[in-house]
Amino acid sequence: MSGVCKLKFTDFKSDQGVRWCAGCGDHAILNSVQKAMAELEYCKDDVAVISGIGCSSRFPYYMDTYGFHTLHGRGAAVASGVKLANTDLHVWDITGDGDALAIGGNHFIHLIRRNIDINVILFNNKIYGLTKGQYSPTSKRGFISKTSPYGTIESPFRPGELCIGARGQFFARTVDKELKLSVEVFKESAKHKGTSIVEVLQNCVIFNDKVHAEITDKEYKEDRTIVLRHGEKMIFGKERNKGLMLDGMTLKAVTIGENGITEDDILVHDEKTDDISLHLKLADMEYPNYPVALGVIRNVESKAYDYCMEKQIREIKEKSSIKSLKDLLYSGDVWEVK
Amino acid sequence: MGKRSKVIEKDEVVVRFSGDSGDGMQLTGTLFSYTSAIFGNDISTFPDYPSEIRAPQGTIGGVSGFQVHFGHSEVYTPGDYADVLVAMNPAALKANSKWMKPGGTIIIDVDSFDEKNLRKAGYKTDDPITEDKLGDFNIIKAPITALTKESLKDMGLDNKSILRSKNMFALGLVYWLFNRPLDNTKEYITKKFKKKPIVVEANLKVLEEGYNYGSIIQALTPSYQISPADIEKGFYRNINGNTATAWGFIAASEKSGLELFLGSYPITPATDIMQELSARKDLGVKVFQAEDEIAGITSTIGASFAGDLAITSTSGPGLALKGEAIGLAVIAELPIVIVDVQRGGPSTGLPTKTEQSDLMQALYGRNGESPVVVVAASTPTNCFDYAFYASKIAVEHMTPVILLTDGFLGNGTQPWKLPDMDEFPKIDVPMVDRNMKDWEPYLRDPEKLSRYWAIPGTPGFAHRIGGLEKDYKTGAVSHDPLNHQKMTDVRQAKVDKIADYIPELELIGEEDADLLIIGWGGTFGHLYTAYEEMTNEGYNVALLHFNYINPLPKNAFDILSKFDKKVVCELNMGQFVGYLRMKFEGMSFTQYNKVQGLPFTVNELKEHFKKLLEE
Ligand SMILES: Cc1ncc(C[n+]2csc(CCOP(=O)(O)OP(=O)(O)O)c2C)c(N)n1
Ligand code: SF4
């Protein structure tokens, strides 16, 4: 059983000097995770932070917990092994957009499909940071980078769509510098039993500065993002006069008071419904047609793999007459030479 | 039972059952070998099946075979050539008649030798016996299909089920030929088809029918007499190398007190290890069927980080995918065992055929200086021991270990005297303990040079590791040039040190022999049989067989330097001999290699050795 500890968030800081560039969004995410863990009353020794390779994947070195900086793309698979070896651990997997969605795409979707109780934080800066500025699987079509000097000719993944498409039961989105929201979302993701994916819109000041600025900047964010909360109306905007409603099968961003639209027409967020259709629409919303959804978009109760594995082993152990290797050796077709 | 016309006394006999992949030859062979083992013979078996599950019926590509070698004294191989061949169709005859001993017995199901099947098998004429020059063999043309149909006609079975019983007729006939009791097989059938009494009845009936058919034709046919072997007292079972491997890990789990985790992805011929362990939930084994081999090994590394006895199993192509991750286990200094059940390569190669294909890959198939321990099993039953000792080395020395077996060992069976687990050593787990002073993640055991295991959940030992180079003392990330040299040296020294903990080589034969035969891994049975036969014929040869490849046993150099004439025999183009030449510069070796997806034959080995002795 994992314990309960009352620690300060600073207790989760390791003695390693943080090596990210000044102004990198990763610093803020580190703080939010440490805050969340303190508020979750984690004990440091019960935490395993696993990562792949990338700027973001340096993360475990800065946490005063157990940590493992593994191979490019493989963090999800290593984390799976950690969790199955000791289901009492709090296992967090730190990954980048290249790490999770390019080289590690296979592990990412299968982790989600299996629903192992691991909290994944996907640092989406829409660029390969560590290798100094190549486009990534989330870079928008036409994006110019060192390996796409004439613009990319491929469509990006939307992490939320991929997650839900892989039968994901928890998906949330936050922004690096929105500490309060991030802490809230990380805590929700930790409480969810099963794989949870949190996409963090992260700024890489060096190779992709301001990639999210048009939605996350102070002056626009209220009009261009919507923070979803379970059971609350999907209302956003500086004036709190905008909202989301369904027009037939189509999701629409509308202004309350215009065209006869009243607050009653505005949707109420239900993160717990099993039905993926609205969750998908919300996860896919992009500016300028829609506000970008932040907060917990999908949070559905479901059976976690690790729980089922232990249950199965327990039940079979109880029923079986084979209790040791010796029983196994002597089971079945054995004969004696006298 | 009437008196037999002619009984041939033999020390050992090889029987090969062959037919279409749907003919049930694997089961037939298994039942026959089981009966022979219980009778008290020593046995060795090898199944040989097509890689396509549904290869075209009646063609040579679709022939499935099962060979059983059993004898009055110990047998070490499934045998090169068969004394008795059962051929359920022309393709089976065509594929196997060249593997017969002169004067042997061939049983064919004449009913299947129609024009269509003969052409499918590639016979040009309607007389395959003449066409393949099989006149000197004792051919039993049994109307197996017709007699099976006749025997079951009143039982209300459909035609398909009736034909499926043909193999029992053949089995009954072979039991007659060797004067064997039917009880074990009857018992097996009754148990296996418990829920379908009609199938039990049909199979038992046809089995008897086959046996009786033997008595009817006895005037024409010699039968064989093979007395029981002089076998050590104890409890026995038949086991193949893959199951033995799986059980060896369970043994290591018990002896170390660690939970067993397998992260793996199915691949022929290694899948059986995973399947066996998946069935062992009763012993708490955790099997994770990963999305690919990379996830197989990386989940294994994760499980090791968190304190399980962590294993991954695969074959050549999968080992290639695991290369990068093995390097991670090397630098993170975490214990894992990687089992490679070798098969014919390169690429997809020959999935169902055996080859010692991956020695170089196991030793060197990674980026950077990344030494790992390499161990090879040499018989189906000692896969158990080497799986155990591979785990023991991995855990006690905090290192990845590659265990090499191969398709021949993995699928081959032998009777196995059940081990007394009290005779196996304990596995000491180098876990950190609270009293450890000045612990750092890379603090080393002064003797073994291995670090200690601090698993997540242990209070007070939180630390970070990873694939980046570590500082020798603190274990923090370090790019310091001299430190990298130092860490490279210590990782190598740690593996080299393991030579102090493994058994020395034992020479089989005399030190003054005129020729030293050298082998490693799965070729032991053939090399030993060749050695034994030549010794009996008066030749002075010796055999040195390796199970520990990296590091080599400490006395390797001493023994090797005693011999002038040396031949390294391998089922590859010379990977081990190349390794020996590198390790023992200036020492000369000749080599004997074969890459046909087949084991050596004792005959070809002996022929080659005799030629060498004449030189
Ligand atoms: C097998 C392998 N291939 C390539 C690399 C090089 N590499 C390291 S990180 C990286 C991309 C990182 O991008 P992302 O995952 O988005 O992380 P970020 O640096 O942006 O946080 C690449 C290509 C590697 N380390 N290993
Ligand atoms: S390169 Fe970009 S992502 Fe990497 S540390 Fe610097 S700012 Fe952060």
Ligand SMILES: [Mg+2]
């Ligand atoms: Mg990135």
